[in-house]
Amino acid sequence: MVDAILTQSITQTFRKRRLIAFGVPAAILVYLTYIFFTFDLPGLAQRARLDNAAILLSDFWSHKTHVTRDNASGVVTVAIEGERKGTYAEGTHPDWVTRDGDVTRVDLGDGHLVTYDAAGARYVVPGYGTIDIRPVDGKLALIAPTPVPDWISVSDNRIAVTTDHGRFNYTRSKVETFRYQAGWELFFFTLDSPFHGKGPLELAAMVLGGERVDPARSNFAAMVSDVWTNKMWRHGDVVWALFETVLMAFLGTMGAALIALPLGFLAASNFAPFRAVRFAFSRVFDFVRGVDGLIWTIILSRAFGPGPMTGALAILITDTGSFGKTFAEALENIDDKQVEGIRSTGANGLQRARFGVIPQVTPVLMSQVLYNLESNTRSATVIGAIVGGGIGLLLTQAIITQKDWEEVAYYIVLIVLMVMMMDSFSGWLRRKLIKG
Amino acid sequence: MVELILGPQPGQRPDLSNPQEAYLHMVRRKRVYGGIILVVFVALMASGFQIAEHRNAGSFLDGLAQLDDFPAEVLHEGWANRANVPALFVEFLPSLLETVNIAAVSTLVGCIFGAVLALLSTRGLARWPSLVMVFRRISDALRAIPEVVIALVLVFILGGGPVPAVIAIGLHTMGAMGKLFSEVAENADLKPVEGLTSVGATWGQKMWLGILPQVAPNWLSYALLRFEINVRASAILGFVGEGGIGHDLKLAMQWGQGSYDQVVAIFILLFMTIFLIDQLSGHYRNRLVKGH
Known part of the structure; x- marks a missing residue:
């Protein structure tokens, strides 16, 4: 009799388990299938721009130099990334560009040679031949070995050549050659700096005993100032932006902790003077957390305008909600014996809180605050993008232009380093403060 | 025991011949440390808020006054x-x-x-x-x-x-x-x-x-x-x-x-x-x- 019941219950449990073991994966699979079609994954392959990915990856670690001739005026400019702030001054150019009157030669390396002259332009590709372009009656005439391969695109108004050594574009108004080189060019000194193009040893020699480039200040001060005000990479602005981001996280987290601590007492069941007070405050915390950082950020940025203060306040309000809840929970879990001991000495409420309660909850609160400080450094990047402050703003701006990918890569590296540093700093502080 | 609790260095160990004095000494030292940390923290918060205020487009007090404008609207x-x-x-x-x-x-x-x-x-x-x-x-x-x-x-x-x-x-x-x-x-x-x-x-x-x-x-x-x-x-x-x-x-x-x-x-x-x-x-x- 007993055995029959036992057998039945065991069989039932097994049946239930088997159902879960197959049911859960099946449910996940069904859900993922649904997502596969709602998120239009089959169409993703068409929308994906792999050429964009190639541009992005090559820009991350390399830079390109534009050699451009204006066909109307015949003026040749050499500019890094084609930007005005990276333009070589008149009469100067990198050593792979040679100029001789009207003739400009661009050496792309390994025998790839581009020549601009009065007749038009020529590109010598080793193993293929010479691509010769001349404007004839307002149209472009191409002379090249046939059949013309698909890396040369030809239309009436534009001829473009892409090889693994560079890109070449001929239109009626101008002719351009792009040469790709590894590295982030002008990272320390821009072209107008007297220190551009000098090696580390030369620079060290100039710092230690060279003649002053600028008589008003030492070479070292001049170098620091040139790097700080670098127009291409804007190191000064970037450092300020990083600092603003950390500042937002710090002010927001600490401010929230300072506000939430007294309020946490009012929301804890063993400290609140009335049940109604406790109920009201815990609902306030629920509300603040429920409204969500995004909505707070929007409301605050309307009132305070763009900048780090707005971001700090947004973090402060959001975190006050989550701190209020965890602090109240920590206060509810304290040991009453210590409070009684303090009470027996005739201490009033404030003294009991200071000497009986705070020492007990400090480790819990500290670790929570430090954990949030670290995670808020990350949030401050996103919030910065919304309120317009800090590294988040620089990052979104650089991404929106869709061409300064080397700057995007630079910012990503800095953000990751910043988050990792805050992570280890808060971990270090936690160990110091909590273990004593 | 004393070494276990207060550390091995004899110089940092309180003089137990006068326990009251030793206790007060410890409390005073703790207060000084706590006070220094508090001052540093307050200074960091105050200067931080000032910098944030300075680099923000709108000022804090003006913003506070118009905080409810947008939600009200x-x-x-x-x-x-x-x-x-x-x-x-x-x-x-x-x-x-x-x-x-x-x-x-x-x-x-x-x-x-x-x-x-x-x-x-x-x-x-x-x-x-x-x-x-x-x-x-x-x-x-x-x-x-x-x-x-x-x-x-x-x-x-x-x-x-x-x-x-x-x-x-x-x-x-x-x-x-x-x-x-x-x-x-x-x-x-x-x-x-x-x-x-x-x-x-x-x-x-x-x-x-x-x-x-x-x-x-x-x-x-x-x-x-x-x-x-x-x-x-x-x-x-x-x-x-x-x-x-x-x-x-x-x-x-x-x-x-x-x-x-x-x-x-x-x-x-x-x-x-x-x-x-x-x-x-x-x-x-x-x-x-x-x-x-």
Whole structure:
């Protein structure tokens, strides 16, 4: 009799388990299938721009130099990334560009040679031949070995050549050659700096005993100032932006902790003077957390305008909600014996809180605050993008232009380093403060 | 005993011939340290607020005065057009669903991959014990990159839509779970694993049958908490990048006056969703951890 019941219950449990073991994966699979079609994954392959990915990856670690001739005026400019702030001054150019009157030669390396002259332009590709372009009656005439391969695109108004050594574009108004080189060019000194193009040893020699480039200040001060005000990479602005981001996280987290601590007492069941007070405050915390950082950020940025203060306040309000809840929970879990001991000495409420309660909850609160400080450094990047402050703003701006990918890569590296540093700093502080 | 409590150096040990003096000395020193930390902290906060104030476009006090302007304006217009709001709820429901779906898929996929990463980076359980540190660094790196960075870069490559957000949040979830799950798995009992080893189980079978049943309640609880976080993240990513209710909110904000009834509808939807998900997941997490 007993055995029959036992057998039945065991069989039932097994049946239930088997159902879960197959049911859960099946449910996940069904859900993922649904997502596969709602998120239009089959169409993703068409929308994906792999050429964009190639541009992005090559820009991350390399830079390109534009050699451009204006066909109307015949003026040749050499500019890094084609930007005005990276333009070589008149009469100067990198050593792979040679100029001789009207003739400009661009050496792309390994025998790839581009020549601009009065007749038009020529590109010598080793193993293929010479691509010769001349404007004839307002149209472009191409002379090249046939059949013309698909890396040369030809239309009436534009001829473009892409090889693994560079890109070449001929239109009626101008002719351009792009040469790709590894590295982030002008990272320390821009072209107008007297220190551009000098090696580390030369620079060290100039710092230690060279003649002053600028008589008003030492070479070292001049170098620091040139790097700080670098127009291409804007190191000064970037450092300020990083600092603003950390500042937002710090002010927001600490401010929230300072506000939430007294309020946490009012929301804890063993400290609140009335049940109604406790109920009201815990609902306030629920509300603040429920409204969500995004909505707070929007409301605050309307009132305070763009900048780090707005971001700090947004973090402060959001975190006050989550701190209020965890602090109240920590206060509810304290040991009453210590409070009684303090009470027996005739201490009033404030003294009991200071000497009986705070020492007990400090480790819990500290670790929570430090954990949030670290995670808020990350949030401050996103919030910065919304309120317009800090590294988040620089990052979104650089991404929106869709061409300064080397700057995007630079910012990503800095953000990751910043988050990792805050992570280890808060971990270090936690160990110091909590273990004593 | 004294050495154990107060440290080995005789110079730092209080003179016990006069216990009262020694105690007061210790208290005084603690107060001085506490005071110094407090002063440094207050100075940091004050100067920090000053710098933030200086670099902000609007000043703090002016902003405080006009803090309720925008909500008042929005609520006023929303109240005037309150008849539209139910219809707007229906209109925005698909994008709300998209936001929640982004969070759900990225939590699901992130947790599955995060679980594998966690097991690979737990001492005693790892498939390749010499690579434990490598897998830990991988999950550190995945956690360190903010979601918005990955999402914005992927929007450029993959075009708009929810997929960039899913990948961005999923990668972050994978890193976070790699750490949290691994902390749980470290405390798992190894006896079932030994039993399975003795019958010749493969690594996958040992993890699936020996470890997973032990850690499942805690892992599920962490996964639910992560889902709450990811719903918020997905709304924010929509606002910065593309897709979901965050994007609709941005468009409605850009229209400005005249479309504040939409803003109100989105705010209410977002608030209710987040509140509901928080409550539900809190309820189930309590049940999972406390077992009732």
